[in-house]
Amino acid sequence: MDPEPAAAAVKGATTDEEPAPKRARPAGPSVDNFTPQTMSLEEFQKLPRRQKKKVMRQETWDQRSEAFKDKQRETRREARRRHKQRVASGETPRRRKPEEQTPSGIRVVLDMAFDDKMCDKEIKSVCSQLRRCYATNRQALRPVDLHITKLHDQSRKRLGDTTDYSRWSAQHVAFHDAEYPDVFEKQDLVYLTADSPNELDGLDPGKVYIVGGLVDKNRYPRLTLEKAEQQGIAHARLPIGQYVKMASRKVVTVNQIFEMLIKFIETDSWGTAFLDVIPQRKIRDKSGGGGGGGAAKDGTGSDTGSGGSSDNDSDEAAA
Ligand SMILES: C[S@@+](CC[C@H](N)C(=O)[O-])C[C@H]1O[C@@H](n2cnc3c(N)ncnc32)[C@H](O)[C@@H]1O
Numbered sequence: 087m088d089p090e091p092a093a094a095a096v097k098g099a100t101t102d103e104e105p106a107p108k109r110a111r112p113a114g115p116s117v118d119n120f121t122p123q124t125m126s127l128e129e130f131q132k133l134p135r136r137q138k139k140k141v142m143r144q145e146t147w148d149q150r151s152e153a154f155k156d157k158q159r160e161t162r163r164e165a166r167r168r169h170k171q172r173v174a175s176g177e178t179p180r181r182r183k184p185e186e187q188t189p190s191g192i193r194v195v196l197d198m199a200f201d202d203k204m205c206d207k208e209i210k211s212v213c214s215q216l217r218r219c220y221a222t223n224r225q226a227l228r229p230v231d232l233h234i235t236k237l238h239d240q241s242r243k244r245l246g247d248t249t250d251y252s253r254w255s256a257q258h259v260a261f262h263d264a265e266y267p268d269v270f271e272k273q274d275l276v277y278l279t280a281d282s283p284n285e286l287d288g289l290d291p292g293k294v295y296i297v298g299g300l301v302d303k304n305r306y307p308r309l310t311l312e313k314a315e316q317q318g319i320a321h322a323r324l325p326i327g328q329y330v331k332m333a334s335r336k337v338v339t340v341n342q343i344f345e346m347l348i349k350f351i352e353t354d355s356w357g358t359a360f361l362d363v364i365p366q367r368k369i370r371d372k373s374g375g376g377g378g379g380g381a382a383k384d385g386t387g388s389d390t391g392s393g394g395s396s397d398n399d400s401d402e403a404a405a
Pocket of ligand 1: 138310339343
């Protein structure tokens with residue numbers, strides 16, 4: 087067998103002596119056929135060749151960046167259209183106007199002083215949770231006075247990378263460089279922590295409820311409890327066990343705690359708040375760890391709760 091034809095076929099090369107034709111470059115604008123937009127053709131033609139090239143390059147660049155901006159505008163328009171559709175279908179809660187809201191008078195602090203306890207990915211998660219807290223507060227019928235204290239370098243940078251938080255509405259959030267004991271009266275402070283032996287009953291406008299801005303995947307159990315004890319401030323856990331039996335520890339994420347507080351303020355029912363916020367898959371038994379029955383302890387029959395409306399499967403929601 088003659089190997090030559092086969093080799094030629096494999097390479098797709100031409101077998102005779104003529105070289106393969108070069109692929110033609112797409113014809114781009116050239117100074118000889120260019121029609122300028124910023125000056126007359128006559129003026130353009132009088133320019134030296136170098137100058138012509140410069141004008142041509144500048145105009146081509148401007149046109150491209152205009153096309154790029156048009157594309158961006160179109161993408162934003164499309165995103166707005168999809169958002170409207172989601173709001174209309176109820177998938178996304180409607181953003182409320184401030185005049186539709188009644189301030190609840192409840193004060194909540196997100197204590198962001200834990201940068202040194204988190205890796206980059208966890209800082210990213212906690213910032214994402216913080217954004218969700220702000221968004222939840224903006225959409226709430228009865229928003230809280232939300233305070234963010236001690237936003238440290240890394241979290242500040244990470245938050246700034248993803249959102250222009252300097253434009254967040256002062257009506258829905260306040261930032262403090264100081265720690266919460268320097269902002270509020272010590273006797274009003276209550277640190278919310280899953281490890282506290284004290285159970286929260288209701289919410290008191292005279293108190294300031296602190297949530298630890300931390301994603302630690304259970305690496306630091308009792309961290310916030312010990313912090314509260316060292317600072318000599320009150321602490322309490324949410325009464326989750328009275329209403330739902332969770333498949334794992336009753337430690338939830340920052341945004342989930344926040345959403346529970348907002349839901350409780352709106353409904354006056356812990357049962358509804360827990361069942362609405364805790365993802366279904368994390369609930370082992372809705373009748374409550376405390377004792378059978380089925381109906382929620384607050385008498386709302388709230389095991390009809392939608393169950394995890396804010397099911398946070400993503401890493402941003404990891405506790
Ligand atoms: C992911 S947890 C951090 C857990 C951390 N090991 C600690 O010591 O708090 C984030 C924050 O949510 C709040 N939190 C989570 N589960 C809670 C519960 N069952 N009751 C009260 N607060 C809770 C606490 O403020 C906590 O600091």
